[in-house]
Amino acid sequence: MRILHVDTERGWRGGEQQLFYLVKGLKKKGFKQAVACRTGDELEKRCREAGVEVIPLKGNQSSDCLRVAAVGKNFDIIHAHSAKAHTISALSKKFNRKPVVYTRRVDYLPKKNPITKLKYRLTDRVVAISEAVREILERELPFLNGKVSVIHSAVDVEEINRGLNLKKVREIKEELGGKPLIGTLAALTEQKDIPNLIGAAETILRELPSAKFVVFGEGKLRKQLEKLIEERRLKGKLILYGFVKDVPNYTKALDLFVLPSRNEGLGSSLLIAMALKIPVVATAVGGTVEAVKDGETGILVPPENPKALSEGILKLIKDRELRERLTENAFSLILKKFSVSAMVDSYVELYREVKGG
Secondary structure (H helix, E strand, O other), X not given: OEEEEEEXXXXXXXXXXXXXXXXXXXXXXXXXXXXXXXXXXXXXXXXXXXXXXXXXXXXXXXXHHHHHHHHHHHOOEEEEXXXXXXHHHHHHHHHHOXXXXXXXXXXXXXXXXXXXXXXXXXXXXXXXXXXXXHHHHHHHOHHHOOOEEEOOOOEOHHHHHHOOOHHHHHXXXXXXXXOOEEEEEOOOOOOOOHHHHHHHHHHXXXXXXXXXXXXXXXXXXXXXXXHHHHHOOOOOOEEEEEOOOOHHHHHHOOOEEEEOOOOOOOOHHHHHHHHOOOOEEXXXXXXXXXXXXXXXXXXXXXXXXHHHHHHHHHHHHHOHHXXXXXXXXXXXXXXXXXXXXXXXXXXXXXXXXXXXX
């Protein structure tokens, strides 16, 4: 079976990591596949390094649609991994006549315009990365009932721990300082709600002046967030570190991981923290609640509520026994429910159903 994966996003975020996990897993199972993605981006680089065929895209919707329409004829299934990729994959179906699978990774409402409805109608199967995403899709687009499957995002525990360099972890800790060091791995976007973390940091620093906060990630809101940090007099205490490629070592350097999002499909960075046994505090949004069980695998707090977020963080910082219990439970849940092998097997089964249908 030949699978054409399509991803039109810039940069390297959770969706690209999940796609790369899937591609590597399918390669081990003998699947023939290619990844259509933007030239010069991190996804293209990693796919080439892994020996996976790459179909270059330009980032222009019209030309990329024609490209997928042409090369798609050589594949059995076209699998879209982002919203724009979904559009060009669905519209290309008229020309290549191939079934389309789309993985939706976000929990905000789908648009109600004609193009959105058309591309979902043209899609043979939709994959939601959490029950929360599935429920939204089936409620907002009732014609999808029976066409949506849930396949959770995953984390490769063995790969993550194999790549850990404890010397580098210590160096990162020393570079950043902070006792404790509290942080997140997130794009600087509205969705991730870094101002929520900034507000919580203000409160925590009044009680724990030796603490430090860090955000690993980049995005369009950098200047706006820098201004807010300056206004709140948090410069040097809350650091916008920028994009990091070596995610496991930077995550492992944290004493506590925070996901302050307004909405979240699931949150692959959260899964990585849990796999590394870093205690987590997250907002109770979207699919996050399927990984973080309050008081069992982490602490959940209401979204857009800096006071509640600060209280959740302080609760974990002050209770070592609670931290240890939550991290062990979280690690066990990752192995049981969010493994890469389970995710890959689920996609293989889905592909066979789609091709057989």
